[in-house]
Amino acid sequence: MISGDETAVIAVDGAEKSFGAVRALDGVSFSVRPHECVGLVGHNGAGKSTLVNLITGGLAPDSGSVLVSGMAEGEKFSIAGARAHGVRCVFQELSLCPNLTVEENTRITHPALKGLGWRRRARALIAGKLDAIFPGHGIDCTRMIGDLSIAERQMVEIATAFSESDTRVRLVILDEPTSSLDAGLAAQLLGYVRKFVSEGGAVVIISHILGEILSTADRVVVMKDGRVVSERRAAEFTVETLVGAMGSVVRARDARAPSAAAGEIVLTRKAPAGSGGIDFVARRGELVGLAGLGGHGQTRMLVGLFNAGGGDWVSPKDPRIAFVAGDRHVDGNLPLWSILRNMTISLLPDLTRRGLVDTRAEAEIAARWRERIEVRTKDMANPILSLSGGNQQKVLFARALATRAPVVLMDDPMRGVDIGTKQEVYAMLREEAAKGRTFVWYSTEMDEICQCDRVYVFREGRIVAELAGAEVSEERILSASFAEAAA
Amino acid sequence: MRGFLSADRIRMLVPAASLTVLLIAVFWLQPRAMSYTGLNLLFNLAVPIALATIAQMLIMMVNDLDLSIGTFVSFVACVTATFLQTDPVIGVLILAGCIGVYAGMGVIIHLRNLPSIVVTLGMSFVWGGLAVLILPSPGGTAPDWVRWLMTSRPPLVPMAIVASVLIAVVGHLIVMRSSFGVVLRGVGGNERSVARAGWSIVRARAAAYALAGLFAVLAGICLVGLTTSADANIATRYTLLAIAGVILGGGEFTGGRVSPIGAVIGALTLTLAGSFLSFLRISPDWQIGAQGAILILVLALRLLLNRREQAEQAK
Numbered sequence: 132m133i134s135g136d137e138t139a140v141i142a143v144d145g146a147e148k149s150f151g152a153v154r155a156l157d158g159v160s161f162s163v164r165p166h167e168c169v170g171l172v173g174h175n176g177a178g179k180s181t182l183v184n185l186i187t188g189g190l191a192p193d194s195g196s197v198l199v200s201g202m203a204e205g206e207k208f209s210i211a212g213a214r215a216h217g218v219r220c221v222f223q224e225l226s227l228c229p230n231l232t233v234e235e236n237t238r239i240t241h242p243a244l245k246g247l248g249w250r251r252r253a254r255a256l257i258a259g260k261l262d263a264i265f266p267g268h269g270i271d272c273t274r275m276i277g278d279l280s281i282a283e284r285q286m287v288e289i290a291t292a293f294s295e296s297d298t299r300v301r302l303v304i305l306d307e308p309t310s311s312l313d314a315g316l317a318a319q320l321l322g323y324v325r326k327f328v329s330e331g332g333a334v335v336i337i338s339h340i341l342g343e344i345l346s347t348a349d350r351v352v353v354m355k356d357g358r359v360v361s362e363r364r365a366a367e368f369t370v371e372t373l374v375g376a377m378g379s380v381v382r383a384r385d386a387r388a389p390s391a392a393a394g395e396i397v398l399t400r401k402a403p404a405g406s407g408g409i410d411f412v413a414r415r416g417e418l419v420g421l422a423g424l425g426g427h428g429q430t431r432m433l434v435g436l437f438n439a440g441g442g443d444w445v446s447p448k449d450p451r452i453a454f455v456a457g458d459r460h461v462d463g464n465l466p467l468w469s470i471l472r473n474m475t476i477s478l479l480p481d482l483t484r485r486g487l488v489d490t491r492a493e494a495e496i497a498a499r500w501r502e503r504i505e506v507r508t509k510d511m512a513n514p515i516l517s518l519s520g521g522n523q524q525k526v527l528f529a530r531a532l533a534t535r536a537p538v539v540l541m542d543d544p545m546r547g548v549d550i551g552t553k554q555e556v557y558a559m560l561r562e563e564a565a566k567g568r569t570f571v572w573y574s575t576e577m578d579e580i581c582q583c584d585r586v587y588v589f590r591e592g593r594i595v596a597e598l599a600g601a602e603v604s605e606e607r608i609l610s611a612s613f614a615e616a617a618a
Numbered sequence: 619m620r621g622f623l624s625a626d627r628i629r630m631l632v633p634a635a636s637l638t639v640l641l642i643a644v645f646w647l648q649p650r651a652m653s654y655t656g657l658n659l660l661f662n663l664a665v666p667i668a669l670a671t672i673a674q675m676l677i678m679m680v681n682d683l684d685l686s687i688g689t690f691v692s693f694v695a696c697v698t699a700t701f702l703q704t705d706p707v708i709g710v711l712i713l714a715g716c717i718g719v720y721a722g723m724g725v726i727i728h729l730r731n732l733p734s735i736v737v738t739l740g741m742s743f744v745w746g747g748l749a750v751l752i753l754p755s756p757g758g759t760a761p762d763w764v765r766w767l768m769t770s771r772p773p774l775v776p777m778a779i780v781a782s783v784l785i786a787v788v789g790h791l792i793v794m795r796s797s798f799g800v801v802l803r804g805v806g807g808n809e810r811s812v813a814r815a816g817w818s819i820v821r822a823r824a825a826a827y828a829l830a831g832l833f834a835v836l837a838g839i840c841l842v843g844l845t846t847s848a849d850a851n852i853a854t855r856y857t858l859l860a861i862a863g864v865i866l867g868g869g870e871f872t873g874g875r876v877s878p879i880g881a882v883i884g885a886l887t888l889t890l891a892g893s894f895l896s897f898l899r900i901s902p903d904w905q906i907g908a909q910g911a912i913l914i915l916v917l918a919l920r921l922l923l924n925r926r927e928q929a930e931q932a933k
Contacts, residue, residue: 215816228874230803235804242816242817245797246797
């Protein structure tokens with residue numbers, strides 16, 4: 132362990148953070164000094180994003196401390212405070228205002244740019260930085276962000292983070308900075324990072340391209356399950372040892388005979404021509420897992436499958452596909468409705484008689500499923516929000532499973548669900564699969580992926596690996612999720 | 619190609635083109651309108667509508683909607699025709715207080731995370747009630763200086779045109795050019811990133827609302843200057859006209875995409891559409907429907923052009 136000394140730009144000490152049942156950070160110590168570039172790697176749920184949010188002041192730790200050098204004793208650490216002390220972050224999701232021009236966005240990040248001629252000064256600032264990082268970028272700073280390509284937006288975002296007006300930039304966190312840049316631009320960026328570091332700056336880089344991390348970082352910190360599991364000089368790692376460090380001790384996977392492997396094909400989706408991806412196929416009675424780092428095209432695949440199978444204007448008489456939403460607050464719950472109604476909404480076509488809902492049949496079905504999935508409530512007429520998160524999620528499962536749809540798509544539905552509920556759901560899924568239902572399951576959690584008969588691993592929007600039966604292992608999935616070098 | 623016809627240019631081009639087409643049609647139907655007096659008569663009533671449209675645009679800029687603009691302008695008109703005329707000090711104080719109420723509305727909507735539609739709908743009844751209390755029956759008198767301002771005859775170009783241009787330019791300077799306007803538009807575009815950069819969103823929203831209140835107050839004063847007296851329901855239709863004007867002028871309900879110049883053009887187009895239909899001798903019963911048809915036509919045109927643009931970008 133390399134200890135944080137006095138001069139560290141930022142020092143996180145023994146930080147813990149929980150979100151409900153999920154322990155996102157479990158006693159993490161992490162520091163970055165000037166003249167240093169630190170690579171931060173880990174699979175989904177390792178705690179990288181939470182750690183970044185602590186450093187940028189977006190979240191406060193439940194216990195432990197976050198110290199930025201130069202911060203006064205007892206000063207409350209916040210987003211504004213982090214910025215004032217020169218901590219900048221390029222977030223994974225683009226965080227520019229699409230309705231403003233490049234120079235106007237620069238104005239948003241630099242409150243000092245005001246008064247007469249601010250536009251000219253903003254343009255000089257951002258164009259100068261763009262020229263320094265990406266020579267020959269060809270971006271017109273009077274254009275609106277919404278009109279730029281994704282790569283151009285990312286370049287602007289990076290240049291904005293490195294640009295300085297009233298405060299010096301001391302630490303820049305780059306979260307997947309090269310995800311939309313081509314190899315040439317990525318090389319320009321990494322070259323600039325080295326230059327910035329050699330001039331006394333500090334950088335934290337998070338990337339799924341391990342080659343980038345190894346070539347750019349001085350030190351690599353590996354996280355897993357909310358802890359730092361390995362921390363060494365970059366030169367001591369290779370891509371293989373890094374992947375090894377991210378995985379846990381090889382866990383014995385319950386041997387599972389591929390159930391009904393010869394089942395007929397119920398869903399297919401061809402990889403776009405020329406992408407070099409693998410075609411997607413799902414058979415009857417199969418549990419198909421979609422793995423890989425979050426945001427690499429899994430949800431898009433599920434939505435594509437759903438739209439291809441559902442009706443456009445008129446819903447088909449026999450439902451073909453049911454969907455279990457991941458973010459239940461956004462596209463799962465009907466927050467003002469009762470548990471019963473939340474459960475039966477997708478069944479209403481079957482429960483309708485002469486245009487009216489057959490309430491007795493509705494109550495019967497709800498009672499049956501309540502027993503089956505053990506929703507912990509006294510009364511199904513209670514509002515859905517009276518349930519715990521795990522139980523809400525179970526209701527959403529029941530909503531999908533109670534339909535006659537032969538295919539169920541699941542968009543990482545068990546984020547933040549306790550382990551007991553998970554075990555119940557796994558058993559239920561197995562049982563349903565044995566009856567001939569097909570499940571397509573996107574999950575960011577390794578345990579869940581290891582429940583599947585067959586797994587597709589996604590990277591950069593396409594399927595890069597297919598693993599079946601005994602091949603499904605954490606190690607294989609990790610090495611497929613992380614690229615050795617930029618594609 | 620993309621250099622010239624960007625989505626933004628189209629946004630500006632469609633409203634300007636529709637105003638021009640409508641103007642040509644009016645001149646063709648009624649050549650006498652092509653004069654100093656004719657133009658003044660055509661666009662006179664557009665001035666308060668343009669101010670109200672700018673006010674609505676400022677609210678829409680921060681992703682909200684104001685359903686109380688119409689009754690608020692009516693209330694201001696009643697204050698202008700009574701207090702501002704008899705006791706100017708009290709009148710000014712009332713109007714300044716109104717702007718403060720608008721800022722407070724912005725604060726409450728933001729802090730309590732309330733839908734702006736609900737809050738402003740409620741406020742519309744408050745303004746309406748207050749207006750009736752002040753002027754139970756139509757009456758009052760416009761202050762002389764207001765009357766003088768609205769009926770003055772500058773050389774060459776009629777007052778209505780001068781005022782419209784002035785409103786557009788001032789709106790453009792505040793919203794599109796100033797560094798302050800950038801932050802306000804940023805709130806509409808991506809509130810989180812503005813907050814992350816260390817700005818106070820409450821303050822920004824309060825500022826947008828206060829500015830909207832100011833423009834709405836000006837709308838009420840101008841309206842009384844034209845009509846010489848007020849009535850509690852004098853401007854109730856402004857609420858929907860102002861929303862239509864913003865949209866017609868290239869603005870959008872969400873995303874902080876607004877254009878003050880476009881909004882003024884939108885207001886002028888809506889006013890002109892009314893005159894155009896009268897010149898066509900369409901009975902007043904059908905006019906509102908016909909006005910709606912014009913609105914749908916222009917919006918359909920914009921949608922079509924935007925789609926083409928998107929298809930080109932995807933290539």
